[in-house]
Amino acid sequence: MPVPISQMWTVASYVVKQKLAGRKRYPLVLMLEPLFRCNLACAGCGKIQYPAHILKKELTPEQCFRAVDECGAPMVSIPGGEPLMHPQIGKIVEGLVARQKYIYLCTNALLLKEKIDLFKPSKYLTFSVHMDGQREHHDFSVCREGGYDAALEGVKEALRRGFRVTTNTTLFDGADPNSVREFFDEMMELGVEGMMLSPGYSYDKAPDQKHFLGRARTRKLFRAILSNRKKTWQFNQSPLFLEFLMGERHYACTPWGMPTYNIFGWQKPCYLLQDGYADTFKELMESTAWQEYGTESGNPKCANCMVHSGYEASAVNDTFSSLRGMFATAKATLFTRHKDEHALKLLNETVRPVHSYNPLVQIEEASGQLEETNA
Amino acid sequence: MTGPADGKTIKDADSLEVAPGFAHEKLEGWVPELAGEEEVRQALEKAFDYRGDVTITRKDGSTVEGYIFDRRSGKTLADSAVRLFPKDADQKISIPYSEIAALTFTGRDTAAGKSFEAWVRKYWEKKAAGEKNIGIQAEALE
Numbered sequence: 260m261p262v263p264i265s266q267m268w269t270v271a272s273y274v275v276k277q278k279l280a281g282r283k284r285y286p287l288v289l290m291l292e293p294l295f296r297c298n299l300a301c302a303g304c305g306k307i308q309y310p311a312h313i314l315k316k317e318l319t320p321e322q323c324f325r326a327v328d329e330c331g332a333p334m335v336s337i338p339g340g341e342p343l344m345h346p347q348i349g350k351i352v353e354g355l356v357a358r359q360k361y362i363y364l365c366t367n368a369l370l371l372k373e374k375i376d377l378f379k380p381s382k383y384l385t386f387s388v389h390m391d392g393q394r395e396h397h398d399f400s401v402c403r404e405g406g407y408d409a410a411l412e413g414v415k416e417a418l419r420r421g422f423r424v425t426t427n428t429t430l431f432d433g434a435d436p437n438s439v440r441e442f443f444d445e446m447m448e449l450g451v452e453g454m455m456l457s458p459g460y461s462y463d464k465a466p467d468q469k470h471f472l473g474r475a476r477t478r479k480l481f482r483a484i485l486s487n488r489k490k491t492w493q494f495n496q497s498p499l500f501l502e503f504l505m506g507e508r509h510y511a512c513t514p515w516g517m518p519t520y521n522i523f524g525w526q527k528p529c530y531l532l533q534d535g536y537a538d539t540f541k542e543l544m545e546s547t548a549w550q551e552y553g554t555e556s557g558n559p560k561c562a563n564c565m566v567h568s569g570y571e572a573s574a575v576n577d578t579f580s581s582l583r584g585m586f587a588t589a590k591a592t593l594f595t596r597h598k599d600e601h602a603l604k605l606l607n608e609t610v611r612p613v614h615s616y617n618p619l620v621q622i623e624e625a626s627g628q629l630e631e632t633n634a
Numbered sequence: 635m636t637g638p639a640d641g642k643t644i645k646d647a648d649s650l651e652v653a654p655g656f657a658h659e660k661l662e663g664w665v666p667e668l669a670g671e672e673e674v675r676q677a678l679e680k681a682f683d684y685r686g687d688v689t690i691t692r693k694d695g696s697t698v699e700g701y702i703f704d705r706r707s708g709k710t711l712a713d714s715a716v717r718l719f720p721k722d723a724d725q726k727i728s729i730p731y732s733e734i735a736a737l738t739f740t741g742r743d744t745a746a747g748k749s750f751e752a753w754v755r756k757y758w759e760k761k762a763a764g765e766k767n768i769g770i771q772a773e774a775l776e
Contacts, residue, residue, distance in 0.1 A: 300770040302750040308685040310741050311775040312721050313701050402753045403769035432652055463656040464685050466748035473650030522719075523726075536717070537706045554647045593696040604695040 262453065262495060263382050266361050273333045274579045284515045284544060286332040287572045288363075290530045292521035293318040293351060294340040299367055301401045303431060303471075305462020305531075307340065309354040314340075316522045320350045327355060329540040336387070336517070338365040339594070349377030351441060356383045363387040365427060367401065371413030375420065385423040385495075387455065388414050392428060393442045400431065411449075418450050424494045427455040433471050433612030436483040436605065443492050453495030456481070456504065457567045460531045463560065474554070478506030478564050479605065486602030488595050496567065498591035499584075500574035508574070512553030512561065516572020518543060528552045529567035532560055662686065662746070664739040671711055674731055678705055678716055680688075687721055687741025692733050699740060744773075 270287070277285040294317035297307045307314070318326075327335055335355055345368050355362050361383055370389045378384060388410055391400035397407040404465050417424045426446050430439065446454055458481075472480060481504035494501060502508045505580035514529035524536035525543035529552065538542035553569070554561050561569075578588040661684055666677035681688045682705045689699040700720040708714040711731040719726055753770055760768045 296772075296775070300748070300772045302748060302753050307772075308745040310687045310701055310721070310744060311773075312687075313719060316719070316724070398769075399754075399757070404757075405767050406769070427680050461655050463683070464745060466745040466750070466752075469650065471655065473652045474648050476651050513662070533703075537705065557647075563650055563652075588657055 265382060269333050269359075269361065270353075270575070271579070276574060278579055284549075286330050286515060286518050287575055288334040288336050288517045289327060289330045289332045290336050290517050290519040290568065291318075291323055291326060292339055292519060293323060293342055293345045293348070295521070296344050297339060297341040298369055299341070299401050299403055299406065300342060302466050303400070303429075303459055303462075304336075305460075305465035308464045308466070311448060313522070317345055317347075318522060320347050320354055323351045324354050325590075326525075326540070327358060327360060330520070331535075332360075332518075334361045334363065336363045336365060337399070338572055340360055341367055341370070343374045344372040348374070352378060352384060356381050358382060361385070363425070365389065365596075366413075367406065368410035368413030368417075369406070371410075372416045375413075375416055375422075378422070380421040380423075380471075382423070385425055385452070386414075386417050387425045387427045388417075388451075389428040390428055390446065391430075391468060392434065393438050393445070396435070396438060396442075400429070414449060414451065415453055416509065424451045425453050426451055427457070429457055429459045430472070430480060431459045431601070432476060433610060434480060435610050436480060439484050440489075440606075444489070445561060447491045447493065453493040455495050455567070456484075456501070458563075458565050459506070460533065460564055460566045473563050474565055477504065477563075481505045482599070482602050483605035486597045486599035488597055490595070492595075497571050497574040497578065497588075498595070499577055499588055500571040502591055503574055508577075510570050510573035511555050511578065512564070512569040513572040513576060514549065514552050514569055515544060515547075516576070517568040531564065531566060642769060658685075658743070658746070659745075660746070661739045662741075662743045666737055668734065674711060674734065675707070675714070677737055678702075678714075678731060678734070681705075681739070682716065684739060684741075685744045685746075686739065688718075689738045689740040690716075690718075690729060691736035691738075692729065693735045694733075695735075698725065698727070698729070701741075717745055 295307055295309055296314045300307065342364055345351065352362060352364065363628060364386050365387045366389065371386065388412055391397045394407040398404050414424055443454060458472045458477045485501055485505050499508060503510050517530055518540065519526040519530045524538050525540055526533060527535045527537060527543060527547045528549060530554065537546055552558055552561055554564060577584045661680060666673065668674045668677060681702050687699055687701050689697055691697045698720050700718040702716050702718045704717040706715050713732040715728045717726055717728045757768055
C-alpha cells in the first residue's frame with residue numbers, strides 16, 4: 260500500500276504555499292520528542308544520556324499541541340526516547356489526528372502490542388517501527404537480544420488491526436548490504452507500507468563514537484543496497500533523498516526542515532545537534548546561526564551527516580523548486596530499479612568495517628556470490 | 635560548540651570514510667578553577683556538554699544542582715547565562731555567568747563506560763556462559 264494520496268497532496272500543497280509566500284526557510288516535519296525515557300539503551304543512541312530527573316520529565320499533551328500549532332508543519336514525527344512509555348501518548352496522538360497532522364510515531368515496538376488499544380487506525384497515524392536489519396543485526400544494534408522478535412510481534416499486531424506501519428532503519432559502519440536487502444524482502448512480505456533508511460549519526464553524547472559511516476562510506480553502502488532494486492520494495496521517503504544517499508545527488512543541509520521540540524524547548528539547530536534551545540519556534544528560526552551548520556559549513560559536528568533530518572527536506576524542496584526537480588522526482592518514482600553493474604560487484608565484496616571489532620559482520624557468514632538475477 | 639567559529643573545520647567531508655567521533659574527557663568530580671573570564675566560559679561550555687548534573691555555587695553562597703541544557707554567550711559575563719533544570723524542581727532557571735562562584739561536576743556521566751565494545755564484550759561473555767535474553771537494560775530511574 261503506497262503513501263495515501265491525501266498525504267502526498269497535503270505535503271505538496273503545503274510546500275507550494277511556502278514557495279508562493281516566498282518563505283526561504285520553512286518546516287516540513289516537526290520532530291516532537293515528548294520524553295527522553297526509553298526501554299532500550301542502544302550504544303549508538305545520543306538521545307537518552309541524561310540524569311534520572313531529566314528522564315522522568317515529559318511534555319504534556321497541551322505543550323505538544325502548542326508546539327505543533329506554533330510550527331505549522333503538515334507532518335509530525337514522534338520519536339524520543341520511546342514515545343509509547345509516555346503515559347498520555349494516546350491523548351497526544353488523538354489531538355494531533357484531530358489537527359489533521361500526518362503522524363509518524365517512531366517506536367521500538369517493544370510495547371506496541373500492550374499499548375495498541377490506545378490508538379485507532381487512521382490515515383493520519385503511522386507506526387514507524389525501528390528495525391535495524393535482520394534479527395541478529397537488529398538485536399546487536401539495539402543491544403537487546405530478543406528485540407527483533409518483540410518488534411516483529413508489534414508490527415504484525417498493528418498490521419492485523421489495520422494501522423499504517425513503516426519501518427525505520429539506521430545503518431552503521433559494518434552493515435552488510437546483502438543482509439539489508441534480504442531484510443527489505445522480509446519487511447515487504449510482512450506487509451509494511453514502506454521502509455525508511457538513514458545512516459547513523461555520531462551524536463556527541465552517545466556512548467559509541469566509533470561505528471558511524473563517513474560520507475564516502477555512506478554513499479558506497481547505499482549504492483550497494485539501493486541499486487538494482489526489487490520492484491516489491493517500497494520506501495516511505497523522498498526518492499531524491501534516496502538518490503542523495505546513493506551519491507547521485509548533492510544537497511546542502513536544511514536543518515530547519517525538521518525542527519525539534521522537547522522538554523528543553525526548540526532545539527538549535529536540528530534534530531541531531533544540541534547547540535542550545537529557543538523558547539519559541541519564531542526565536543529558533545530567527546536566532547539560529549544557520550550558516551554555521553551543514554557539511555558545507557565545515558562544522559566538524561556536521562561532517563559525516565547525511566541523515567534524513569537534515570537532507571530529506573532538502574530533497575523535497577528540490578522537487579518543488581523547479582520543473583527539473585519535478586521531472587527528476589517523477590522519474591525517480593517511476594523508474595526505481597537503478598540498474599548498476601558496479602553496485603552488484605559491491606555486493607560481492609567482503610564487508611570491512613574501519614574498526615575491526617564489529618560483530619555485525621561476524622554474526623553471519625557472507626552470502627554467496629550474487630548474480631544479477633538475485634538483485 | 636566546536637564549530638566554524640573556533641576555526642576547526644573539516645573541508646573535505648565528502649571523502650571521509652568514517653566519522654571521527656568525539657572524545658569525552660573524564661569530568662565526573664571535576665572542580666574547575668574559575669579564576670578569570672576565559673576559565674569561566676570554558677568550564678561552563680564543558681558543563682553544557684556534560685552528560686550529567688553539575689552543582690553551581692552562586693556568589694551569594696546559595697547552591698543549585700541540576701542539568702545544564704543551554705548556555706547563551708554574550709559579550710560580558712553579566713549578559714552570558716546557563717539555563718538548567720534543577721534536580722529537585724520542574725522549572726527551568728537561568729543563572730548569569732557573573733553570579734557563579736564555583737562549579738562542580740557532581741553528577742554521574744551517564745554515558746561513561748557504555749561503549750559499543752563494552753556491549754559486545756558483555757554479549758560474548760554472557761553467551762559463552764549460556765545466558766539467554768542478553769542485553770543492556772535501560773537504567774532504573776532512582
